[in-house]
Amino acid sequence: MERKDRPGTARLAIRLALYLLIGVPMFGFIWWNLNEIMSLSFVPVRMLLTGLVAAAFLLLLRSLSRSISRWEVERQQHAHDDRR
Numbered sequence: 596m597e598r599k600d601r602p603g604t605a606r607l608a609i610r611l612a613l614y615l616l617i618g619v620p621m622f623g624f625i626w627w628n629l630n631e632i633m634s635l636s637f638v639p640v641r642m643l644l645t646g647l648v649a650a651a652f653l654l655l656l657r658s659l660s661r662s663i664s665r666w667e668v669e670r671q672q673h674a675h676d677d678r679r
Contacts, residue, residue: 607666614659621652 628645631637 603666603669607662610662611659614655618652618655618659621648621655625649625652 625645625648628637628641632642632645
């Protein structure tokens, strides 16, 4: 397998943009529903939906952190190989 000259910065930027496009509306939905719950005017079905969206949001954050970690390892390996 051929090694790239530098880590996939463009690939990471595209992933971050996708995470933002998906994650921001999810966070907004969760935030809005938490406010509804705190004001004691909520619908039980919406609470269930909020739980599902929150679980998906946590998985999204986990995936984001793994992507950043992989990119950081690639970047460090690339920097280490350049020193040789």
